[in-house]
Amino acid sequence: xxxxxxxxxxxxxxxxxxxxxxxxxxxxxxxxxxxxxxxxxxxxxxxxxxxxxxxxxxxxxxxxxxxxxxxxxxxxxxxxxxxxxxxxxxxxxxxxxxxxxxxxxxxxxxxxxxxxxxxxxxxxxxxxxxxxxxxxxxxxxxxxxxxxxxxxxxxxxxxxxxxxxxxxxxxxxxxxxxxxxxxxxxxxxxxxxxxxxxxxxxxxxxxxxxxxxxxxxxxxxxxxxxxxxxxxxxxxxxxxxxxxxxxxxxxxxxxxxxxxxxxxxxxxxxxxxxxxxxxxxxxxxxxxxxxxxxxxxxxxxxxxxxxxxxxxxxxxxxxxxxxxxxxxxxxxxxxxxxxxxxxxxxxxxxxxxxxxxxxxxxxxxxxxxxxxxxxxxxxxxxxxxxxxxxxxxxxxxxxxxxxxxxxxxxxxxxxxxxxxxxxxxxxxxxxxxxxxxxxxxx
Numbered sequence: 001x002x003x004x005x006x007x008x009x010x011x012x013x014x015x016x017x018x019x020x021x022x023x024x025x026x027x028x029x030x031x032x033x034x035x036x037x038x039x040x041x042x043x044x045x046x047x048x049x050x051x052x053x054x055x056x057x058x059x060x061x062x063x064x065x066x067x068x069x070x071x072x073x074x075x076x077x078x079x080x081x082x083x084x085x086x087x088x089x090x091x092x093x094x095x096x097x098x099x100x101x102x103x104x105x106x107x108x109x110x111x112x113x114x115x116x117x118x119x120x121x122x123x124x125x126x127x128x129x130x131x132x133x134x135x136x137x138x139x140x141x142x143x144x145x146x147x148x149x150x151x152x153x154x155x156x157x158x159x160x161x162x163x164x165x166x167x168x169x170x171x172x173x174x175x176x177x178x179x180x181x182x183x184x185x186x187x188x189x190x191x192x193x194x195x196x197x198x199x200x201x202x203x204x205x206x207x208x209x210x211x212x213x214x215x216x217x218x219x220x221x222x223x224x225x226x227x228x229x230x231x232x233x234x235x236x237x238x239x240x241x242x243x244x245x246x247x248x249x250x251x252x253x254x255x256x257x258x259x260x261x262x263x264x265x266x267x268x269x270x271x272x273x274x275x276x277x278x279x280x281x282x283x284x285x286x287x288x289x290x291x292x293x294x295x296x297x298x299x300x301x302x303x304x305x306x307x308x309x310x311x312x313x314x315x316x317x318x319x320x321x322x323x324x325x326x327x328x329x330x331x332x333x334x335x336x337x338x339x340x341x342x343x344x345x346x347x348x349x350x351x352x353x354x355x356x357x358x359x360x361x362x363x364x365x366x367x368x369x370x371x372x373x374x375x376x377x378x379x380x381x382x383x384x385x386x387x388x389x390x391x392x393x394x395x396x397x398x399x400x401x402x403x404x405x406x407x408x409x410x411x412x413x414x415x416x417x418x419x420x421x422x423x424x425x426x427x428x429x430x431x432x433x434x435x436x437x438x439x440x441x442x
Contacts, residue, residue, distance in 0.1 A: 008125070008133030018347050020136075023165065023333060024118055027138045030160045034153060036116040036140050041097040043120070047089045053096045053312070055285040057199060061123045063090040063133075090122035094139045095286070095309070095325060102143055102323075103316035113143040118330075131301075132331055138304075141325030146310065148261070150324045151290050152269045154306070158294060158326060159273055162303075165333065166342040169297040172273050174265065175280035177287045177307065179248065179258035183232070183278065186252050187225040195285070197221055197229075202281035206300065209234060233279040241266055241276045248278055258289075265290060286312040292326065299336060304328040350401040353379040354440065357393045358386065359409050367408050370418060370433070374406075377437045397423055404440055 005011055012020065028038075050062055064086035071087070091097055094117045102109065117139045125133060140157060142150045155172055162170050180201075184194050200215035207215070209230050216226035232251060236244050245263060249255050266274060275295075282291040282305055289308030296303055306326030314320035337343055356371045358364055364387075371381045382402065384393045390407065397405045407419040412430065420439055421428040431439060 006133075008127040010132065010134075014351070015348075018351075019334060019337075019343055020330065022343065022347055023330065023337070024136075024138070026164050027161055027328060027330075028116070028118065030157060030164060031116040031138075031140050033160075034114070034140075034157050036114045039098070039101065039115050039117055040119060041091070041094070041101060041117070043090055043122075044088050045091050045097060045100070047086050049100055049316075050089050050092055050096055053284075053286055053315075054092060055195070055199065055283055058092065058284060061125050062092050063122045063124050065089055092123060093121055093284075094119060094137050094327065095141070095284075096312070098139070098141055098143075098325075099309075099313040099323070100316050102313050102321060106317065106319070106321075109143075111144050114141070115143070116140040136330035138328040138330055139325060141323055143313070143323045144321060146322045148264050148268055151265050151292075151308070152271075154292075154324065154326050155265075155269050155271050155274060158304070158328075159271065161328065162294070165337065166340075167296065167336075170273065170303070171275045171295050172271070173277040173280050173293045173295050173302075174262065174274050175276065175278055175282075175291050176258040176262055177282070177289060177291055179256070179262070179278060180281060182252050182256055182258060183229060183248070184225075187229045187232075189221060189225045189229070193219065193221050197226075198281045199283060201229075201279060202283040204233070204279050204281075236278060241274070244276045244278065261290060282307055290324070294328070296336060299332075301332070302329075303332050303336070350403060351380060352382045352400070352402050354404045354406055355382045355384060355393075355397045355402045356406045357390060357408060358384050358388070359390075359407075359413075360387055363408050363410075363413055366413055370406055370408060373433060374436065379437075379440065394421070394423075406436070 044065065047062075047064060051059055054062075065088040066085055067087050098115065098117065102113065118136060120134055120136050122134050125131060127133060140154070142153070158172060180198065181194060184197055185191075189197050196219040197216065200212050200219060200221075203215065204212050212230060213226060217223070236247060239247070245259055249259055252259075262276065266276075280291060280293055282293065286309045287307045288310045291305070291307030293305040294303040304327055306324070308322070308324040310322040311320060313323060354371075354374055356367045356374075358367050367383055371383045374381045384396065390409075394405060403423055405421040405423060407421060407428075409419070412419055415430070417430045417432060418436060419428055419430050420436060429439075
């Protein structure tokens with residue numbers, strides 16, 4: 001049997017897990033400092049819960065789970081399409097499951113509910129640098145309010161997280177989903193093709209203007225309106241936020257609510273990291289208002305994104321409940337931090353403080369007692385698991401980077417003492433048990 005991990009999936013060795021935990025702990029601390037509470041949802045959702053929420057391309061990336069047993073045999077007999085063969089799916093993101101939770105537990109949740117969720121999701125995507133089929137999302141969402149305070153706080157959370165992690169060259173790209181529609185209307189792109197246009201525009205930073213033009217053509221969008229909208233996007237590159245809004249207003253012919261909303265967000269935030277980008281589309285179809293993406297210099301793609309989705313929860317219940325959220329992509333953050341050497345040196349420090357040797361079968365009990373004593377004193381302790389020559393035990397301690405070794409030989413046991421060996425400088429001395437703590441700490 002091949003021992004390779006499935007394509008797009010990964011194993012995580014101890015050093016990898018330490019780095020992940022370091023980043024996740026910082027994200028969790030920042031999220032909670034803004035009043036967000038944790039929830040968790042199942043990895044598997046009903047297929048109908050997920051379908052139709054992400055657009056045509058998103059639906060194609062959902063990992064579907066075949067029906068089981070007799071139900072599968074019946075489906076195979078009269079299936080008209082692949083969805084008839086499946087009834088469950090791995091979650092594609094954490095937002096749609098959240099909408100389901102809010103609709104189900106509305107009476108148990110406060111009027112304004114702020115939640116965060118750090119769990120894996122799965123997409124049947126083509127693996128690439130920083131892009132995997134299984135990956136963690138670090139979401140935060142505010143439910144129940146249409147106030148711009150919600151978006152402004154999310155901007156602050158994003159900046160706090162990235163600055164705590166050591167990033168100093170990031171921007172938050174900002175746009176409004178309704179503004180995009182207004183721009184498409186102004187260019188003469190008919191409403192029936194606007195979702196096609198948005199899907200193509202969402203790839204602008206990946207395939208460039210010429211690539212989007214080609215997609216427009218393939219999707220049936222006429223040449224004149226496609227060139228007009230893409231030329232407008234290109235003309236706004238490098239402009240200041242205020243100038244961009246002025247140009248957009250001229251292009252549309254009036255000041256719309258979406259322009260006023262963006263003006264309000266920029267005024268309240270007073271955040272130099274915010275950069276208007278009216279070409280930002282965000283491919284998911286459930287966005288209804290402000291949309292945002294986290295961009296880092298010299299990185300293709302983003303480290304995260306989100307926006308306002310005021311109609312999604314209503315799809316699962318009778319009441320429309322406003323919501324806005326953001327998702328940080330843990331994997332991409334880890335890749336960039338590794339490349340930029342942003343992890344603290346302490347993460348490379350040994351996990352274990354002390355290793356206790358085992359001299360012979362009769363001394364095992366004493367070795368275990370010393371280990372238990374040191375653990376109660378607050379140290380992380382490993383007991384060598386076999387009776388072995390001392391030099392082999394010391395070689396193992398050196399290999400895994402343990403700074404101290406407690407040696408319990410015949411003379412130590414007879415004298416009621418422990419030999420403490422410093423693996424850094426090679427010194428060694430016999431000590432009473434009660435002297436071990438202070439010596440190791442020194």
